[in-house]
Amino acid sequence: MDIALALAWIRALAAAVERHRDELTALDTAIGDGDHGANLSRGFTAVTAALDAPDAPEPATVGAVLTRTGTILLSKVGGASGPLYGSAFRAMGAPLDGPTATPAELADALAAGLAALRDLGGAVPGDKTVVDAWTPAVAAFRAAAPAGLAAAAAAAADAAERGAEDTVPLQARKGRASYLGPRSIGHRDPGAASTALIFRALADATHSAGG
Amino acid sequence: MKKLINTPESVLPDALAGFAAAHPELTVDLDARVISRSARPAVPKVALVSGGGSGHEPLHAGFVGPGMLDAACPGEVFTSPVPDQVLAAAQAVHSGAGVLFVVKNYTGDVMNFRLAAELAAEEGIEVATVLVDDDVAVEDSTWTAGRRGTGATVAVEKLAGALAERGAPLAEVAALGARVNAASRSFAVALGPATTPAAGKPGFELPDDEIEVGVGIHGEPGRRREPLRPAHLLVAEVVDTILADHHLAAGDEVIALVNGMGATPLLELYVVFGEVHARLAERGIRIARNLVGNYVTSLDMAGFSLTLTRADPQVLELWDAPVATPALRWS
Numbered sequence: 001m002d003i004a005l006a007l008a009w010i011r012a013l014a015a016a017v018e019r020h021r022d023e024l025t026a027l028d029t030a031i032g033d034g035d036h037g038a039n040l041s042r043g044f045t046a047v048t049a050a051l052d053a054p055d056a057p058e059p060a061t062v063g064a065v066l067t068r069t070g071t072i073l074l075s076k077v078g079g080a081s082g083p084l085y086g087s088a089f090r091a092m093g094a095p096l097d098g099p100t101a102t103p104a105e106l107a108d109a110l111a112a113g114l115a116a117l118r119d120l121g122g123a124v125p126g127d128k129t130v131v132d133a134w135t136p137a138v139a140a141f142r143a144a145a146p147a148g149l150a151a152a153a154a155a156a157a158d159a160a161e162r163g164a165e166d167t168v169p170l171q172a173r174k175g176r177a178s179y180l181g182p183r184s185i186g187h188r189d190p191g192a193a194s195t196a197l198i199f200r201a202l203a204d205a206t207h208s209a210g211g
Numbered sequence: 212m213k214k215l216i217n218t219p220e221s222v223l224p225d226a227l228a229g230f231a232a233a234h235p236e237l238t239v240d241l242d243a244r245v246i247s248r249s250a251r252p253a254v255p256k257v258a259l260v261s262g263g264g265s266g267h268e269p270l271h272a273g274f275v276g277p278g279m280l281d282a283a284c285p286g287e288v289f290t291s292p293v294p295d296q297v298l299a300a301a302q303a304v305h306s307g308a309g310v311l312f313v314v315k316n317y318t319g320d321v322m323n324f325r326l327a328a329e330l331a332a333e334e335g336i337e338v339a340t341v342l343v344d345d346d347v348a349v350e351d352s353t354w355t356a357g358r359r360g361t362g363a364t365v366a367v368e369k370l371a372g373a374l375a376e377r378g379a380p381l382a383e384v385a386a387l388g389a390r391v392n393a394a395s396r397s398f399a400v401a402l403g404p405a406t407t408p409a410a411g412k413p414g415f416e417l418p419d420d421e422i423e424v425g426v427g428i429h430g431e432p433g434r435r436r437e438p439l440r441p442a443h444l445l446v447a448e449v450v451d452t453i454l455a456d457h458h459l460a461a462g463d464e465v466i467a468l469v470n471g472m473g474a475t476p477l478l479e480l481y482v483v484f485g486e487v488h489a490r491l492a493e494r495g496i497r498i499a500r501n502l503v504g505n506y507v508t509s510l511d512m513a514g515f516s517l518t519l520t521r522a523d524p525q526v527l528e529l530w531d532a533p534v535a536t537p538a539l540r541w542s
Contacts, residue, residue: 025410033289033429034410038219042287074326079264079290080319083326120322175318178356179349179427181434 006065013201014044027190031177043077067093091116103145128172133163133195157203164192219408243299247282255307257375264289273538279372291319297327309337309381315360316344341388348425362518363395373532399516405430446486461495468518473508
Protein backbone atom coordinates (compact mmCIF):
# COMPACT_ATOMS: atom_id res chain seq x y z
CA MET A 1 0.00 0.00 0.00
CA ASP A 2 1.26 3.46 -0.87
CA ILE A 3 0.02 6.90 0.16
CA ALA A 4 -2.21 7.25 -2.91
CA LEU A 5 -3.90 3.95 -2.13
CA ALA A 6 -4.41 4.93 1.50
CA LEU A 7 -6.12 8.12 0.32
CA ALA A 8 -8.20 6.13 -2.18
CA TRP A 9 -9.27 3.78 0.64
CA ILE A 10 -10.48 6.65 2.80
CA ARG A 11 -12.30 8.29 -0.14
CA ALA A 12 -13.95 4.98 -1.09
CA LEU A 13 -14.98 4.55 2.53
CA ALA A 14 -16.47 8.06 2.71
CA ALA A 15 -18.46 7.35 -0.46
CA ALA A 16 -19.64 4.00 0.94
CA VAL A 17 -20.77 5.63 4.18
CA GLU A 18 -22.80 8.12 2.14
CA ARG A 19 -24.37 5.33 0.01
CA HIS A 20 -25.21 3.22 3.07
CA ARG A 21 -26.16 6.09 5.35
CA ASP A 22 -29.88 5.28 5.43
CA GLU A 23 -29.23 1.56 5.83
CA LEU A 24 -26.96 2.18 8.85
CA THR A 25 -29.58 4.48 10.32
CA ALA A 26 -32.29 1.86 9.85
CA LEU A 27 -30.16 -0.81 11.57
CA ASP A 28 -29.47 1.60 14.43
CA THR A 29 -33.13 2.58 14.74
CA ALA A 30 -34.02 -1.07 15.33
CA ILE A 31 -31.69 -1.64 18.30
CA GLY A 32 -30.06 1.72 19.04
CA ASP A 33 -30.90 5.36 18.67
CA GLY A 34 -31.04 5.77 14.92
CA ASP A 35 -28.09 8.06 14.29
CA HIS A 36 -25.21 5.82 13.20
CA GLY A 37 -25.57 6.76 9.54
CA ALA A 38 -25.82 10.48 10.24
CA ASN A 39 -22.87 10.45 12.65
CA LEU A 40 -20.51 8.59 10.33
CA SER A 41 -21.64 10.72 7.41
CA ARG A 42 -20.81 13.88 9.38
CA GLY A 43 -17.41 12.43 10.32
CA PHE A 44 -16.35 11.26 6.87
CA THR A 45 -17.61 14.44 5.21
CA ALA A 46 -15.22 16.29 7.51
CA VAL A 47 -12.44 13.79 6.72
CA THR A 48 -12.73 14.20 2.94
CA ALA A 49 -13.02 17.98 3.32
CA ALA A 50 -9.79 18.00 5.32
CA LEU A 51 -7.97 15.72 2.87
CA ASP A 52 -9.10 17.77 -0.14
CA ALA A 53 -8.50 21.19 1.42
CA PRO A 54 -6.14 23.32 -0.70
CA ASP A 55 -3.89 23.94 2.29
CA ALA A 56 -3.95 20.30 3.46
CA PRO A 57 -0.44 19.07 4.26
CA GLU A 58 0.81 16.41 1.82
CA PRO A 59 0.94 13.16 3.83
CA ALA A 60 4.46 11.76 3.93
CA THR A 61 3.53 8.30 5.15
CA VAL A 62 0.70 5.80 4.79
CA GLY A 63 0.17 6.12 8.51
CA ALA A 64 -0.27 9.90 8.30
CA VAL A 65 -3.38 9.42 6.17
CA LEU A 66 -4.91 7.01 8.66
CA THR A 67 -3.89 9.01 11.74
CA ARG A 68 -5.36 12.19 10.28
CA THR A 69 -8.58 10.31 9.48
CA GLY A 70 -8.77 9.02 13.04
CA THR A 71 -8.12 12.42 14.59
CA ILE A 72 -10.93 14.01 12.60
CA LEU A 73 -13.36 11.19 13.43
CA LEU A 74 -12.46 11.62 17.09
CA SER A 75 -13.23 15.33 17.02
CA LYS A 76 -16.32 15.27 14.77
CA VAL A 77 -18.41 12.15 15.32
CA GLY A 78 -19.12 11.85 19.05
CA GLY A 79 -21.21 9.00 20.38
CA ALA A 80 -19.48 5.65 20.70
CA SER A 81 -18.47 5.33 17.05
CA GLY A 82 -16.36 8.52 17.08
CA PRO A 83 -13.93 7.47 19.80
CA LEU A 84 -13.94 3.84 18.64
CA TYR A 85 -13.25 4.38 14.93
CA GLY A 86 -11.13 7.46 15.67
CA SER A 87 -8.90 5.48 18.02
CA ALA A 88 -8.80 2.50 15.64
CA PHE A 89 -7.59 4.59 12.68
CA ARG A 90 -5.05 6.39 14.85
CA ALA A 91 -3.77 3.06 16.14
CA MET A 92 -3.52 1.75 12.56
CA GLY A 93 -1.65 4.85 11.45
CA ALA A 94 0.95 4.82 14.22
CA PRO A 95 3.08 1.86 13.02
CA LEU A 96 2.85 2.66 9.27
CA ASP A 97 5.65 5.24 9.28
CA GLY A 98 6.90 4.84 5.73
CA PRO A 99 5.69 5.89 2.26
CA THR A 100 4.61 2.30 1.58
CA ALA A 101 3.45 -0.63 3.68
CA THR A 102 3.70 -4.36 2.93
CA PRO A 103 0.63 -6.58 3.36
CA ALA A 104 2.24 -8.03 6.50
CA GLU A 105 2.76 -4.54 7.93
CA LEU A 106 -0.82 -3.64 7.07
CA ALA A 107 -2.02 -6.81 8.82
CA ASP A 108 -0.20 -5.68 11.97
CA ALA A 109 -1.76 -2.23 11.65
CA LEU A 110 -5.26 -3.67 11.30
CA ALA A 111 -4.60 -5.79 14.40
CA ALA A 112 -3.49 -2.65 16.25
CA GLY A 113 -6.78 -1.05 15.23
CA LEU A 114 -8.67 -4.01 16.66
CA ALA A 115 -6.66 -3.81 19.89
CA ALA A 116 -7.60 -0.13 20.23
CA LEU A 117 -11.29 -0.95 19.72
CA ARG A 118 -11.18 -3.68 22.34
CA ASP A 119 -9.23 -1.56 24.82
CA LEU A 120 -11.52 1.45 24.62
CA GLY A 121 -14.86 -0.33 24.26
CA GLY A 122 -14.13 -3.37 26.38
CA ALA A 123 -15.99 -5.61 23.95
CA VAL A 124 -15.02 -9.18 23.12
CA PRO A 125 -16.15 -11.30 20.15
CA GLY A 126 -19.80 -12.26 20.54
CA ASP A 127 -20.88 -9.03 22.25
CA LYS A 128 -22.61 -7.88 19.02
CA THR A 129 -20.31 -4.95 18.25
CA VAL A 130 -17.73 -3.72 15.71
CA VAL A 131 -15.36 -6.32 17.18
CA ASP A 132 -17.44 -9.12 15.61
CA ALA A 133 -16.68 -7.86 12.11
CA TRP A 134 -13.19 -6.51 12.74
CA THR A 135 -11.83 -9.71 14.36
CA PRO A 136 -12.50 -12.15 11.47
CA ALA A 137 -11.43 -9.47 8.96
CA VAL A 138 -7.99 -9.12 10.58
CA ALA A 139 -7.57 -12.91 10.70
CA ALA A 140 -8.59 -13.30 7.05
CA PHE A 141 -6.33 -10.45 5.97
CA ARG A 142 -3.33 -11.94 7.76
CA ALA A 143 -3.98 -15.41 6.38
CA ALA A 144 -4.19 -14.14 2.80
CA ALA A 145 -1.42 -11.54 3.10
CA PRO A 146 1.26 -13.79 1.52
CA ALA A 147 -0.88 -13.87 -1.65
CA GLY A 148 -0.71 -10.09 -1.93
CA LEU A 149 -2.66 -7.03 -0.91
CA ALA A 150 -5.58 -7.53 -3.30
CA ALA A 151 -6.21 -11.08 -2.13
CA ALA A 152 -5.85 -10.10 1.53
CA ALA A 153 -8.18 -7.12 1.25
CA ALA A 154 -10.83 -9.14 -0.60
CA ALA A 155 -10.66 -11.93 1.99
CA ALA A 156 -10.92 -9.40 4.82
CA ALA A 157 -13.94 -7.70 3.23
CA ASP A 158 -15.73 -11.03 2.81
CA ALA A 159 -14.91 -12.01 6.40
CA ALA A 160 -16.08 -8.66 7.79
CA GLU A 161 -19.38 -8.95 5.94
CA ARG A 162 -19.88 -12.49 7.23
CA GLY A 163 -18.96 -11.31 10.72
CA ALA A 164 -21.55 -8.53 10.52
CA GLU A 165 -24.19 -10.97 9.31
CA ASP A 166 -23.26 -13.36 12.13
CA THR A 167 -24.24 -10.69 14.70
CA VAL A 168 -27.92 -11.15 13.78
CA PRO A 169 -28.67 -14.01 16.22
CA LEU A 170 -26.53 -12.54 19.02
CA GLN A 171 -27.84 -10.76 22.11
CA ALA A 172 -26.00 -7.49 22.60
CA ARG A 173 -23.80 -7.21 25.68
CA LYS A 174 -22.19 -3.85 24.96
CA GLY A 175 -23.40 -0.51 23.71
CA ARG A 176 -26.90 0.85 23.56
CA ALA A 177 -28.39 -2.30 22.03
CA SER A 178 -27.54 -4.14 25.27
CA TYR A 179 -30.36 -2.26 27.01
CA LEU A 180 -32.86 -4.22 24.92
CA GLY A 181 -31.70 -7.53 26.35
CA PRO A 182 -33.12 -10.48 24.36
CA ARG A 183 -34.97 -8.05 22.07
CA SER A 184 -31.63 -7.16 20.45
CA ILE A 185 -31.61 -10.65 18.91
CA GLY A 186 -32.56 -10.84 15.23
CA HIS A 187 -30.93 -7.60 14.12
CA ARG A 188 -27.57 -6.96 12.42
CA ASP A 189 -25.34 -4.76 14.58
CA PRO A 190 -24.97 -1.32 12.97
CA GLY A 191 -21.35 -0.98 14.12
CA ALA A 192 -20.42 -4.36 12.65
CA ALA A 193 -22.17 -3.30 9.45
CA SER A 194 -20.13 -0.09 9.19
CA THR A 195 -16.94 -2.03 9.93
CA ALA A 196 -17.79 -4.22 6.93
CA LEU A 197 -17.89 -1.01 4.85
CA ILE A 198 -14.36 -0.12 6.02
CA PHE A 199 -12.95 -3.43 4.79
CA ARG A 200 -15.02 -3.51 1.58
CA ALA A 201 -13.75 0.00 0.79
CA LEU A 202 -10.17 -1.23 1.26
CA ALA A 203 -10.84 -4.12 -1.13
CA ASP A 204 -12.50 -1.86 -3.72
CA ALA A 205 -9.73 0.74 -3.58
CA THR A 206 -7.08 -1.97 -3.89
CA HIS A 207 -8.93 -3.55 -6.82
CA SER A 208 -9.23 -0.19 -8.61
CA ALA A 209 -5.53 0.45 -8.08
CA GLY A 210 -4.80 -2.82 -9.85
CA GLY A 211 -3.94 -4.80 -6.76
CA MET B 212 -41.94 13.67 10.42
CA LYS B 213 -43.36 16.98 11.60
CA LYS B 214 -40.83 19.07 13.49
CA LEU B 215 -40.19 22.76 14.05
CA ILE B 216 -36.78 22.68 12.43
CA ASN B 217 -35.00 24.16 9.43
CA THR B 218 -32.99 21.11 8.44
CA PRO B 219 -32.16 17.94 10.40
CA GLU B 220 -28.46 18.87 10.24
CA SER B 221 -28.97 22.36 11.71
CA VAL B 222 -31.14 21.47 14.72
CA LEU B 223 -28.38 21.84 17.31
CA PRO B 224 -26.80 25.11 16.07
CA ASP B 225 -30.24 26.63 15.52
CA ALA B 226 -31.41 25.65 19.01
CA LEU B 227 -28.17 26.92 20.57
CA ALA B 228 -28.60 30.27 18.85
CA GLY B 229 -32.11 30.46 20.26
CA PHE B 230 -30.92 29.44 23.71
CA ALA B 231 -28.26 32.16 23.61
CA ALA B 232 -30.84 34.77 22.62
CA ALA B 233 -33.22 33.64 25.37
CA HIS B 234 -30.56 33.54 28.09
CA PRO B 235 -28.25 36.54 27.81
CA GLU B 236 -27.19 35.91 31.41
CA LEU B 237 -25.24 32.85 30.18
CA THR B 238 -22.31 32.69 27.78
CA VAL B 239 -22.97 30.52 24.74
CA ASP B 240 -20.00 29.71 22.51
CA LEU B 241 -21.72 28.71 19.29
CA ASP B 242 -18.51 27.42 17.66
CA ALA B 243 -17.26 25.33 20.57
CA ARG B 244 -20.86 24.43 21.50
CA VAL B 245 -20.33 25.24 25.18
CA ILE B 246 -22.80 26.98 27.51
CA SER B 247 -21.19 28.49 30.60
CA ARG B 248 -21.79 30.94 33.40
CA SER B 249 -20.72 34.46 32.50
CA ALA B 250 -19.37 35.47 35.90
CA ARG B 251 -16.10 33.96 37.08
CA PRO B 252 -16.08 32.93 40.77
CA ALA B 253 -14.49 35.44 43.15
CA VAL B 254 -12.50 32.62 44.76
CA PRO B 255 -11.56 29.38 43.02
CA LYS B 256 -14.30 26.73 43.24
CA VAL B 257 -14.81 23.26 41.84
CA ALA B 258 -16.31 23.65 38.36
CA LEU B 259 -19.12 21.28 37.39
CA VAL B 260 -19.21 20.32 33.73
CA SER B 261 -21.82 18.03 32.25
CA GLY B 262 -22.94 17.17 28.79
CA GLY B 263 -24.41 14.52 26.61
CA GLY B 264 -26.44 14.16 23.50
CA SER B 265 -29.06 16.78 22.74
CA GLY B 266 -32.74 15.90 22.81
CA HIS B 267 -32.98 15.74 26.64
CA GLU B 268 -33.70 19.42 27.26
CA PRO B 269 -33.63 21.12 29.65
CA LEU B 270 -30.76 18.74 30.55
CA HIS B 271 -27.93 19.89 30.56
CA ALA B 272 -27.76 23.49 29.32
CA GLY B 273 -30.90 24.37 31.28
CA PHE B 274 -29.07 23.55 34.51
CA VAL B 275 -26.15 25.95 34.01
CA GLY B 276 -26.07 28.74 36.56
CA PRO B 277 -25.29 29.58 40.18
CA GLY B 278 -25.93 26.61 42.47
CA MET B 279 -25.72 23.99 39.75
CA LEU B 280 -23.53 23.49 36.64
CA ASP B 281 -20.72 25.79 35.56
CA ALA B 282 -20.81 24.61 31.95
CA ALA B 283 -22.63 22.22 29.65
CA CYS B 284 -21.56 20.78 26.31
CA PRO B 285 -24.39 19.42 24.18
CA GLY B 286 -23.60 16.89 21.46
CA GLU B 287 -25.68 16.20 18.39
CA VAL B 288 -29.12 14.69 19.04
CA PHE B 289 -28.67 11.56 21.18
CA THR B 290 -24.92 11.68 20.48
CA SER B 291 -22.36 12.43 23.16
CA PRO B 292 -20.19 15.53 22.77
CA VAL B 293 -16.71 15.09 21.32
CA PRO B 294 -13.57 15.26 23.53
CA ASP B 295 -12.43 18.67 22.19
CA GLN B 296 -15.81 20.12 23.14
CA VAL B 297 -15.74 18.73 26.68
CA LEU B 298 -12.18 20.04 27.05
CA ALA B 299 -13.30 23.49 25.86
CA ALA B 300 -16.03 23.48 28.51
CA ALA B 301 -13.54 22.52 31.23
CA GLN B 302 -11.12 25.23 30.11
CA ALA B 303 -13.88 27.83 30.04
CA VAL B 304 -14.85 27.37 33.69
CA HIS B 305 -11.76 25.97 35.40
CA SER B 306 -10.82 28.37 38.17
CA GLY B 307 -8.04 26.43 39.86
CA ALA B 308 -9.98 24.10 42.17
CA GLY B 309 -10.49 21.30 39.67
CA VAL B 310 -13.34 20.19 37.44
CA LEU B 311 -16.02 17.58 38.10
CA PHE B 312 -17.46 15.82 35.06
CA VAL B 313 -21.01 14.55 35.57
CA VAL B 314 -21.37 11.75 33.01
CA LYS B 315 -24.41 9.64 32.26
CA ASN B 316 -23.43 6.00 31.84
CA TYR B 317 -23.57 5.43 28.10
CA THR B 318 -20.76 3.85 26.12
CA GLY B 319 -20.21 6.96 23.99
CA ASP B 320 -20.42 9.47 26.82
CA VAL B 321 -18.03 7.46 28.98
CA MET B 322 -15.45 7.19 26.16
CA ASN B 323 -15.61 10.83 25.07
CA PHE B 324 -15.42 12.18 28.62
CA ARG B 325 -12.57 9.78 29.41
CA LEU B 326 -10.61 11.09 26.42
CA ALA B 327 -11.45 14.67 27.45
CA ALA B 328 -10.24 14.01 31.01
CA GLU B 329 -6.93 12.78 29.58
CA LEU B 330 -6.62 15.95 27.46
CA ALA B 331 -7.46 18.13 30.48
CA ALA B 332 -4.88 16.33 32.62
CA GLU B 333 -2.25 17.08 29.96
CA GLU B 334 -3.12 20.75 30.43
CA GLY B 335 -2.76 20.52 34.19
CA ILE B 336 -6.50 20.62 34.94
CA GLU B 337 -7.47 18.24 37.72
CA VAL B 338 -10.60 16.28 36.75
CA ALA B 339 -12.82 13.92 38.72
CA THR B 340 -15.81 12.12 37.23
CA VAL B 341 -19.16 11.09 38.66
CA LEU B 342 -20.89 8.40 36.63
CA VAL B 343 -24.69 8.42 36.85
CA ASP B 344 -26.30 4.99 36.41
CA ASP B 345 -29.72 4.93 38.06
CA ASP B 346 -31.99 3.09 35.61
CA VAL B 347 -33.22 -0.15 37.18
CA ALA B 348 -34.66 -1.34 33.85
CA VAL B 349 -31.16 -2.43 32.87
CA GLU B 350 -29.63 -5.42 34.54
CA ASP B 351 -26.31 -4.41 35.96
CA SER B 352 -23.52 -6.82 35.27
CA THR B 353 -19.93 -6.81 34.10
CA TRP B 354 -21.16 -8.32 30.84
CA THR B 355 -23.29 -5.35 29.84
CA ALA B 356 -22.79 -1.63 29.35
CA GLY B 357 -24.30 -1.25 32.82
CA ARG B 358 -27.24 0.80 33.94
CA ARG B 359 -28.21 3.94 32.04
CA GLY B 360 -27.95 7.40 33.52
CA THR B 361 -31.34 9.12 33.53
CA GLY B 362 -33.35 11.20 36.01
CA ALA B 363 -30.85 11.00 38.88
CA THR B 364 -28.63 13.32 36.85
CA VAL B 365 -30.79 16.26 37.99
CA ALA B 366 -30.26 15.44 41.68
CA VAL B 367 -26.53 14.81 41.23
CA GLU B 368 -26.07 18.13 39.40
CA LYS B 369 -28.21 20.08 41.88
CA LEU B 370 -26.67 18.67 45.05
CA ALA B 371 -23.04 18.55 43.89
CA GLY B 372 -23.51 22.03 42.44
CA ALA B 373 -24.72 23.35 45.79
CA LEU B 374 -21.76 21.79 47.60
CA ALA B 375 -19.27 23.17 45.06
CA GLU B 376 -20.79 26.62 45.49
CA ARG B 377 -19.73 26.52 49.15
CA GLY B 378 -16.11 25.92 48.28
CA ALA B 379 -15.89 22.20 49.06
CA PRO B 380 -12.83 20.51 47.54
CA LEU B 381 -13.04 18.36 44.40
CA ALA B 382 -12.80 15.01 46.18
CA GLU B 383 -15.64 15.93 48.51
CA VAL B 384 -17.91 17.17 45.71
CA ALA B 385 -17.18 14.03 43.68
CA ALA B 386 -17.90 11.81 46.67
CA LEU B 387 -21.23 13.52 47.26
CA GLY B 388 -22.14 13.08 43.59
CA ALA B 389 -21.36 9.38 43.78
CA ARG B 390 -23.34 9.07 47.00
CA VAL B 391 -26.40 10.78 45.48
CA ASN B 392 -26.20 8.51 42.45
CA ALA B 393 -25.98 5.44 44.67
CA ALA B 394 -29.02 6.67 46.60
CA SER B 395 -31.10 7.11 43.41
CA ARG B 396 -33.11 4.73 41.22
CA SER B 397 -35.24 5.42 38.14
CA PHE B 398 -37.66 3.61 35.87
CA ALA B 399 -39.48 4.82 32.75
CA VAL B 400 -42.54 3.95 30.71
CA ALA B 401 -43.28 5.15 27.17
CA LEU B 402 -46.73 5.67 25.71
CA GLY B 403 -45.33 6.66 22.36
CA PRO B 404 -41.98 6.68 20.52
CA ALA B 405 -39.48 9.45 19.86
CA THR B 406 -38.44 10.55 16.38
CA THR B 407 -34.89 11.79 15.87
CA PRO B 408 -34.53 14.47 13.18
CA ALA B 409 -31.80 12.36 11.51
CA ALA B 410 -33.92 9.22 11.26
CA GLY B 411 -37.17 11.00 10.47
CA LYS B 412 -39.15 7.98 11.63
CA PRO B 413 -40.23 6.85 15.10
CA GLY B 414 -37.85 4.59 17.01
CA PHE B 415 -40.58 1.99 17.37
CA GLU B 416 -44.21 1.45 16.47
CA LEU B 417 -46.72 1.13 19.27
CA PRO B 418 -50.40 0.16 18.96
CA ASP B 419 -52.93 2.46 20.63
CA ASP B 420 -53.44 0.15 23.60
CA GLU B 421 -49.84 -0.82 24.33
CA ILE B 422 -46.92 0.75 26.20
CA GLU B 423 -43.17 0.17 26.29
CA VAL B 424 -41.97 -0.58 29.81
CA GLY B 425 -38.38 0.04 30.91
CA VAL B 426 -37.40 2.51 28.21
CA GLY B 427 -34.34 4.71 28.21
CA ILE B 428 -34.06 8.30 27.07
CA HIS B 429 -32.91 7.71 23.50
CA GLY B 430 -36.06 6.57 21.79
CA GLU B 431 -35.00 2.96 21.86
CA PRO B 432 -37.58 0.28 22.68
CA GLY B 433 -37.83 -0.81 26.31
CA ARG B 434 -37.46 -4.13 28.04
CA ARG B 435 -40.93 -5.34 27.12
CA ARG B 436 -44.29 -4.34 25.74
CA GLU B 437 -47.40 -4.40 27.90
CA PRO B 438 -51.05 -3.42 27.63
CA LEU B 439 -51.95 0.09 28.73
CA ARG B 440 -53.79 0.20 32.05
CA PRO B 441 -55.08 2.80 34.50
CA ALA B 442 -52.49 5.12 36.03
CA HIS B 443 -52.79 3.70 39.53
CA LEU B 444 -51.92 0.19 38.35
CA LEU B 445 -49.12 1.37 36.09
CA VAL B 446 -47.57 3.64 38.73
CA ALA B 447 -47.84 0.92 41.38
CA GLU B 448 -45.77 -1.35 39.17
CA VAL B 449 -43.18 1.37 38.52
CA VAL B 450 -42.88 2.22 42.23
CA ASP B 451 -42.64 -1.45 43.19
CA THR B 452 -39.98 -2.09 40.52
CA ILE B 453 -37.86 0.72 41.97
CA LEU B 454 -38.43 -0.32 45.58
CA ALA B 455 -37.46 -3.91 44.79
CA ASP B 456 -34.01 -2.58 43.88
CA HIS B 457 -33.72 0.34 46.26
CA HIS B 458 -33.42 -0.56 49.94
CA LEU B 459 -35.93 1.98 51.21
CA ALA B 460 -37.80 1.26 54.44
CA ALA B 461 -40.78 2.70 56.26
CA GLY B 462 -39.78 5.99 57.81
CA ASP B 463 -37.35 6.89 55.00
CA GLU B 464 -37.63 10.15 53.14
CA VAL B 465 -37.06 10.64 49.42
CA ILE B 466 -36.78 13.31 46.77
CA ALA B 467 -39.19 12.23 44.02
CA LEU B 468 -38.86 13.33 40.39
CA VAL B 469 -41.85 12.62 38.17
CA ASN B 470 -40.37 13.47 34.82
CA GLY B 471 -42.11 13.92 31.49
CA MET B 472 -40.38 12.40 28.47
CA GLY B 473 -41.20 15.37 26.24
CA ALA B 474 -44.72 14.89 24.95
CA THR B 475 -46.69 14.21 28.12
CA PRO B 476 -49.15 16.79 29.46
CA LEU B 477 -48.37 18.18 32.91
CA LEU B 478 -51.94 17.23 33.82
CA GLU B 479 -51.03 13.57 33.42
CA LEU B 480 -47.73 13.99 35.26
CA TYR B 481 -49.67 15.26 38.26
CA VAL B 482 -51.96 12.23 38.04
CA VAL B 483 -48.81 10.12 38.16
CA PHE B 484 -47.34 12.10 41.06
CA GLY B 485 -50.53 11.63 43.05
CA GLU B 486 -50.32 7.87 42.54
CA VAL B 487 -46.62 7.83 43.44
CA HIS B 488 -47.37 9.76 46.60
CA ALA B 489 -50.16 7.37 47.59
CA ARG B 490 -48.17 4.20 46.83
CA LEU B 491 -45.14 5.40 48.79
CA ALA B 492 -47.36 6.48 51.68
CA GLU B 493 -48.69 2.92 51.87
CA ARG B 494 -45.09 1.79 52.38
CA GLY B 495 -44.43 4.48 55.00
CA ILE B 496 -42.07 6.39 52.73
CA ARG B 497 -42.41 10.17 52.78
CA ILE B 498 -41.71 12.42 49.80
CA ALA B 499 -39.71 15.25 51.38
CA ARG B 500 -39.12 17.19 48.16
CA ASN B 501 -40.38 16.76 44.62
CA LEU B 502 -40.12 17.89 41.04
CA VAL B 503 -42.95 17.35 38.57
CA GLY B 504 -42.30 18.36 34.97
CA ASN B 505 -40.05 17.90 31.97
CA TYR B 506 -36.43 17.71 33.14
CA VAL B 507 -34.77 14.80 31.31
CA THR B 508 -36.69 14.38 28.10
CA SER B 509 -36.38 12.12 25.09
CA LEU B 510 -37.38 14.46 22.25
CA ASP B 511 -41.08 13.90 21.55
CA MET B 512 -41.48 10.66 23.43
CA ALA B 513 -44.69 10.36 25.45
CA GLY B 514 -44.47 8.81 28.88
CA PHE B 515 -42.79 9.43 32.20
CA SER B 516 -39.94 8.38 34.39
CA LEU B 517 -39.85 8.19 38.16
CA THR B 518 -36.66 8.83 40.12
CA LEU B 519 -36.44 8.28 43.87
CA THR B 520 -33.41 9.64 45.73
CA ARG B 521 -33.04 8.70 49.36
CA ALA B 522 -32.87 11.90 51.40
CA ASP B 523 -30.91 12.66 54.54
CA PRO B 524 -30.34 15.97 56.32
CA GLN B 525 -27.32 16.90 54.16
CA VAL B 526 -29.14 16.02 50.94
CA LEU B 527 -32.20 18.06 51.90
CA GLU B 528 -30.15 21.02 53.04
CA LEU B 529 -28.20 21.05 49.73
CA TRP B 530 -31.43 20.57 47.77
CA ASP B 531 -32.90 23.69 49.42
CA ALA B 532 -29.82 25.80 48.69
CA PRO B 533 -30.42 28.59 46.17
CA VAL B 534 -30.24 27.74 42.48
CA ALA B 535 -30.61 30.07 39.50
CA THR B 536 -30.65 28.27 36.16
CA PRO B 537 -33.02 28.42 33.19
CA ALA B 538 -34.83 25.25 34.29
CA LEU B 539 -34.38 25.08 38.07
CA ARG B 540 -34.65 28.21 40.12
CA TRP B 541 -35.36 28.96 43.77
CA SER B 542 -33.87 31.10 46.49
